[in-house]
Amino acid sequence: MAESANTEQVRYEQGVARAVRRRQFLLQTAGLAGTTAAFGLTGCAPGQDVELHVLVASYDRSVGASLGDQWDDVVSAFEKQHAGIRINLERVPYDKIDRTLARRVEEGRAPDIAQSNVFAPYAEEGRLHNMSQLLDIATQADFIRSFTEVGTVDNATYGVPFLASTPRLFYNKELFRRAGIGGAPTSWDGLRAAAVALKGIGVKTPYGLQFGPEAADDEALSWLLAAGGGYTGDLSGYDFETSANIEALTWLRDELVAGGLAGPAPAELDRTAAYAQFLRGGIGMLIAHPVLMGAADQAEVPYAHAPFPRRNGGAATPLGLSDWLMAFKRNGRRKECGAFLAFLYSGKSALAYDGGRSALPVTYSASDAARARSAGRPLWPFIDQLANAQFAPVNMRSWPAVRGVIRTDVGQAVLKGGDPRAVLKSLDESAARADRDAATA
Template identity: 40%
Template sequence: MASALGMTATLAGCGGPGDSSDVTLRLVAADYGDSKANSSQKYWDKLVDAYEADHPGVDVEVSVYPWTDVDRKVKEMVAAGHAPDMAQIGAYADYAAKGQLYKVDDVLSIPVQANFESQLTDAGEMDRTQYGMPFAASTRLLFFNKTLFSQAGLTPPETWDELAADARALKAKGVKFPYALPLGPEEAQAETMQWLLSGGDGYTDDVGTYSIDSQQNVDTFDWLKDELVGKGLTGPVAPAKLNRADAFAAFTRGEVGMLSGHPTLMKTAAAKGVKFGMVPMPGVDGRAKATMGVADWMMAFKKNGHGEQVGDFLDYVYDDKNVLAFSHEYDLLPVTSSASDAMAADKDDADLAPFLEELPTAVLYPVGKTSWAGVSADVKKQIAKAVSPGGSPAGILGSLQIAATTADSAAQSQG
């Protein structure tokens, strides 16, 4: 099936409008829906129908795959020599490093390219050239159960000390997970990054060099181990065994006092009748200077030579009405400044406003590094050991740092 998806009319390099009379563009995209009813295929089918109605010379075929499969599908297609024209997936760096992608300024019009939120543009760059186009974004906030907080006479925390004190009070009231700390393999790299940022550092320093074992990061995990996990404030499931999906599900059952969450948790919690509030993530001495942002990526492959047609289609994809339609369907944040302004001004989007306010200072994964995928996988496997009984935060972060530095050096020598 993958090879069939990648087969394309041999019209490489076609230029004028007359030459594009029978071009077929193929896009492979990820599914953001959780059922057939809200599958991303519906979003793309509607968008493509509208585009094709105004562009009779271009057909666009979109194949949507679950997140568990889509990155692998694209990798297989590219390896088989049948790259799609476009892919909307989780990472772009490997393809950019191999020279397989168009530069963004070779496909998008200047107004559309300039409209991306600046930190998302930066995250889409490799060696100061943009190859990744942000497609969807989210940020994180601290969710808290208002009912449980009210019963314990608490207010939402602004500092780590207050968070620990609130967790102790919640535990005394019998709350199952005072603070849910999902460091299981599903998405441990996200919870880790949120805490590293909360402690004043992150995965990389200001010039993009891995700094996983910095003193600030070690201090952060020392605190988590000693003040939360070690004092039994993270619940009956060890952080190593707690995945994000399970933590979210426990929150919707009213079993969690606090956790770090993204916009999709709002809908599921509300549907279960959980009364919740959201505040910026606490920092050591006050609200964290930065929160975590996540973006997914659109990229354009050079293989089929359809750069002009791809650019025209993507200009349409990034029109405000389409960006906002996607954001509304899946409780995600717009990736363009104009759509963000429109969302901020719309009273119907008030529930997303706190997440939107965090976006300008959000820090993203170092996705411009080809080594990041391996480093992220290492974090998922290893980081929970740092807070386990007898675990050493300095030791675990140190070993992760060595592996990251080695992988980064190898990637740069191949580049």
């Protein structure tokens, strides 16, 4: 499934040319070509003796240890160039970051800059600076468009993309060889056939269906997109009970879970546990993010990855994921926040903080740099997916509540006796309630 070197080079050059033309057009129409000082945010210290409280996530070092490791270096370099600004960096475990931020905001102690999966409620409440208030046109134009679009609420971008990702189908090459499987499956029938062969050689979990509460919403959306469905309809509102979604979950129930091809308890399998089982050889294949590559290399697992397949063949629409940075208005430090974000997304900082092989760059320039380095080659297939990635409706105020219901309920649809239509109908009802609650909050 690997492309030829010539094809990769042509795609790369075309992508770079498109990105350059877009950036040049935006810069020229804004009258800012050749300058980055629109807001006085770079090359100077906007204020004196200002401390910015920056709240970020820390990660489980068992998988993806490099995520977040670069913060200290970035902060040190920023402070050397901005003598009047000190960064008070606070790390919170990733699985607690959203709750911690929500509690701080409710208590009137919002940080100046925060990392989170959630930004829409704070934007709608008027608590955040939008991107145009923080960054000059050149920096704004450099963000990959699919990410800035999903970071937009009411025609303004409040969620600044950070540590992006898009998953692919990882598989254990040695287990595939022993099972007589020729390569990565390119359809759901091929995936099931591979799972049957893996089970035949004693693999406990041929396909690691991650429907546990840690990331069931991401796993489910990958399957729904591959069947032509999703979480939203043509009018961008929630739409769960569709024929494509029903057929996708029914297929999972009858063709994968019922035959024991997704392990003993797919509704309880979390992402972290699935990755750990893959590293031990207990899972033959699974949807996973680039963060798994470094851990698999360290564990000397013979792995490969490929696009997740559409139901009837070919590459599925990829899922896009991102954490988000946001700047709060509470302390009146717009310029200082803008200075820090501009530095974070500048060339050298962006290159240092692209997550290594754990996460993907969110700007065209950092993507170009990754494509220009031989060390970045493992990320190329993931980077190539970003332009076509589709996201969960993270820019809807009600999404955090809806996401919680998906995580607890969607796994029940694929178990023995599960009713996909009923689960999806219930999700529509829960989403409608969440929308009403969000509108009156």
